[in-house]
Amino acid sequence: MGFCCRHTILFAIFITFYCPRFDFCSAKDSIISSQYIKDPETVSSNGGSFILGFFNPEKTTNRYMGIWYKSQSNIIWVANRNQPLTDSSGIGTITISEDGNLVVLNGQNHIFWSTNVSKITLNTTCQLLDTGNLVLKDSAENILWQSFANPSDSLLPQMKLTSNKRTGEKLRLTSWKSLSDPSMGNFSITLERLDIPEVFIWNGARPYWRSGPWNGRIFTGIYYMNAIYLNGFRIIDDGEGTISLYFSFSDLTQFTIFVLDFQGLLYEKDWLNDMIQPLVNYSIQTSECDIYGLCGTFGSCNPNSSLICNCLRGFEPSNREEWDMKNWTNGCVRKTTLQCDKLKNGRGQGKEDGFLKLEMFKVPDFAEWSIASKEACRNHCLENCTCVAYSYSPEIGCMSWKGNLIDIQQFSTGGLDLYVRLAYSDLEKDRPTRKIIIITVTVIIGTLIIAFCTYVVWKRILKRSETKSKNKQFFRLKKNKEYSEETEDTIVGELSQVRLPEVLAYDLEKVATATNNFDLTNKLGQGGFGPVYKGILQDGQNIAVKRLSRASGQGLEEFMNEVIVISKLQHRNLVKLIGCCVEGGEKMLIYEYMPNKSLDAFIFDPPNHILLDWRKRFDIIEGVARGMLYLHRDSRLKIIHRDLKASNILLDDNLNPKISDFGLARIFKGSEDQANTRRVVGTYGYMSPEYAIEGLFSEKSDVFSFGVLLLEIVSGRRISSPSNNEDSLGLLGFTWKLWIEKSAAKLTDPRIYDTNVEKDILRCIHIGLLCVQELARERPNMSTAVSMLSSEIVNLPPPKQPAFTQWQSLSCSSSNEESQKLFSNNGVSITEMHGR
Incomplete structure (x- = not known):
């Protein structure tokens, strides 16, 4: 008995003194009244991704209470950032004080930091949520304070960057002072220009970078930013004057944040679920041209030009000597006085002013916004002598500028058209010379091409004559x-x-x-x-x-x-x-050679249905998913297929699936994960909305096609074949209708339906609906889809309404005789349209 007691006492002493070294000493996700979390103890969110505790940055022993994502190298929020706990302060403690606030105490129990909520009720609780948000709640679960509303330098999913039109109150992200000092630095982020919102980075009180106007889908001043289908950003108006910007991604395998560093650079950081360090870590700013107003007034910045700053046409440097020394601060001035005021007052002579069109530009700051058509926007600016430029976007409306134009950048893609007012003489200047240059260059190039082609043809004719006899019989069929x-x-x-x-x-x-x-x-x-x-x-x-x-x-x-x-x-x-x-x-x-031809010959051809029971169909679904995962993630190259469909899935002797037809595939380089094209190619019905409408494609475009294919395999129905008894709904619309009616099992091909496998079939329908959601950011990637199919992910998120749920007859389906056949081998449909 004495032996047992001694060991029990020793174990208690061990727990008391050495517990902080082990993870099981960490508290759960909440701190309640009278509970003390002493350094180095921690609090973890329910899912375990976010941790609250004390840390010290590199090259310092100062301790701070903060929140990190998985590792202390990923700090996302700091509490006592301006008042660290030093060696002389003693060990820090986190607790709920007597007045109900969350506080940080030093070794002498002095308050170093507090949530500082007034008129607080007793019995408050602090909880670290799975979103990374630290909240202080009363007994009725009302949130009294939250870290999302008191941010440091990081913007997390669901966190809102807000600005109020009426009060001027703004939520502000603030950078660290340095890598080793999380106190408030010089740079901050706010939401500005609330009629057409823009994100600004400030260096003290001076603008340092801006995103360009929001058009409802993207920030037009970030040339590589893709449409809403590929990004998770939203801007909302609560109707009471507060405008909020936030983002969210539903991809369960990825976590993304934006961090403002101490040098004013805004970084995007992406983690996969199994990673401690971010997989992606790149700056939103890509060149010197992103520095606000680098080229001064009426100066245009182009990072691809040998001299990045140039005056707009019709303007010249205000100080040539400074400009030549690459000091562009004073910008440019107009060469020729405008005629507008003179003509209106009857004192002017000559032709009236006009507008110079500048394509693919980041439009200037200080735009005035109005609802007007493109023509009305132009006329309004032309008639108003104070208007020096205008721009029109269908998504934004009419923007116009008075005074000096500042922070203009020329892009190689994206941006908006900007129309700058110039005197008529400046619009006409140098046109004859330009025409002569164009004609001369065209003639020279044409002559060289003709000479080269003549030489190549001559060489090939000689080569053909040497091999003509060998293929004489076959080439007779091709003599024309x-x-x-x-x-x-x-x-x-x-x-x-x-x-x-x-x-x-x-x-x-x-x-x-x-x-x-x-x-x-x-x-x-x-x-x-x-x-x-x-x-x-x-x-x-x-x-x-x-x-x-x-x-x-x-x-x-x-x-x-x-x-x-x-x-x-x-x-x-x-x-x-x-x-x-x-x-x-x-x-x-x-x-x-594939003896069993293509998948559509089986699932859409009644005599062959019986050869594909549910188990074989599921094997085909899983095989196609693994093939697509290889293309997207596991091969030497990252490949986007762009034409995944039943006729492009071939079957071998054992009915194993083989993805074919890579004529439309696109190789992605390095960290590239999405692209834009004006040539939209593929097969209607399988095309994702962002690709069909805007020419934007990524691996999520293939995921959409995979979702359509999955639903076709389960149902035995073509995506392009509505039936009258479904109220002319297409396959996606019909599937969604059954899903919301909780009768999705009715979608199953009756020839393979079995109550024993109904659960597996419903899971596949669920996965298919997740893959065909309208917004690309809400679709899983192929690795997640494979995990879902293999049941590694048990709880699937609820799907949202798919794209194209209302059936519309497509001319490409009705006019193509081949598409009406029971099946086609490795068929390809190519359509050209201009993405906007």
Whole structure:
């Protein structure tokens, strides 16, 4: 008995003195009255990602109460930032004081920091939420104080940056003073210009950077910022004068914050769930041109120009000597006096002023906003002599400027059109000279091109004459091919051999022999690109030959793209490219042979339904998901497919899925994760809204297509085939209707429905709806989708209404005969439109 007592006492002493060294000594997510959290004890949020406790920055022993994300290297909030606990202060303590406030005490129990809420009730509780927000609540769960409303240098998801029109009160993020000093630094962030809101970074009382006007989707002064579908930013008006900016991402595998550093740079930091350090850490500012007003008044900044600051046309440096020394502070002045006032007063002579159009610009600061059409906006500025410039955006409305124009930047993409008032003489100046230069350059370039083409054609003709006899029988069928086409194809063929040593280059004779000169009995199918033939090589290997027709929408660019992309990929769920042939006006891709053709031949063709039970369909869904995950994350290259659909999923002997047709795929470089195009290509129905409408694509665009494909596999219904008994709803609209009616099981293909697997089917429908949500930021990425399918993520978030839930007949579906067939092999649809 004595032995046991001694050990019990020793264990109690061990817990008392050594407990702070172990994680189990950390408190839960709340601090209640009379509870003391002594340094180095901590409080963790329920999910464990956020921790409240004491820390010291690099190169100092000063202690601060703060909140960090996973690691003390990721501090997101500091309480006593201007009054640290020093060695002489003693050990710090966090507790609820007698007046109900959360306080930080030093070793002598003096208050070093307090939430300082007046008229507070007793029995308050402090809780660290899973959002990273530290809240002080009363017994009725009312929030009396929160760290989100008293921020340091970090903006977290759901935290609101606010500004009140009536009172002028603003919530302000403030930088640290230095890396080792979290006290309030020189730089701060606020929301300004509330009619058309902009984010400002201030250096003391001087503007240091601004985002440009918000157009309801993006900040127009951040040229690489994508539309609302790809970003989680929102600006809302509460109707009582307060404007709030916040962001949120529903991707469960990623956490993002924005941090203002002590040098005034705003960083975006992204973590994946299993990472301590951020995966992405880059500055929103990208060049010197982001410094507010760097080029002075009427000066334009262009980081891609040899001299980044230039006066706008019609203006000249106000001090040439300073300007030449790269001191642009005093900006530019107008060369020619405007006629507006003189003409109105009857004293002027000559033609009236006009506007110079500047494209893709960050518009100046101090815009005056009004609701007006583009024409009315122009006329109003033209008639008002004090108006020196205007800009019109359908999303914003009319913006106009008086006085000096400041903080103008020229972009290579994005931005807005800016119209600057100039005297008529400045608008006309140098036009004849410019025309002469353009004509001269055009003639020279044209002459060089003709000479080069003539030389290339001559060389190819000689080469063709040497090989003509070898392919005489086959080329007789193609005697009308033009030399120019042959030349172009041969150049591409040589290019492919140089760039792609992994891919075998087959000559035309060998491919023709393998397919018996493309005999119709060997034809496997027909797609938008042309026919597919079965062939047998001399070694007995079965192949599928994809032969591009002249009328194909898939041209040289798509052909070379497919060769380049697929030759570098290797995965069990991707079709294998054996080789290619570019010869004699032909462009052909040679794949491994898939005896079961494409997925759409099974799920949409009634006789074949029975071959795909639910287990096999789920295996196909999972295989496609893993293939897409490989493309997005695990391959040597990051690939966005852009045309994932049932006809592009081929099935092998065992009905295992193989993703095919990479003609529209896009390789992303380095940290690039999204892109914009004016050439929207792909298949309607499978296109995500941000891609179809705005030409924006990312891996979330492929996720949307995957969600559509998943719902097609579960239901056996085509995305493009509404039925009358569904009130003309498309597949997405019909699925959503059943989901909100809590009868989603009715979506299941009746030939595979089984009550034993209903739970798994409903989970897949749930995942499909998450993938087709309208906003890209709310869709999971492929790694999350794979985890959801494998049930690694147990609790799925509720889906939001999908895009395109109301069926609309699409001309590309109704006019394309191929799309009306029961199936198509590896079909491609290409559509061109201009994204806005």
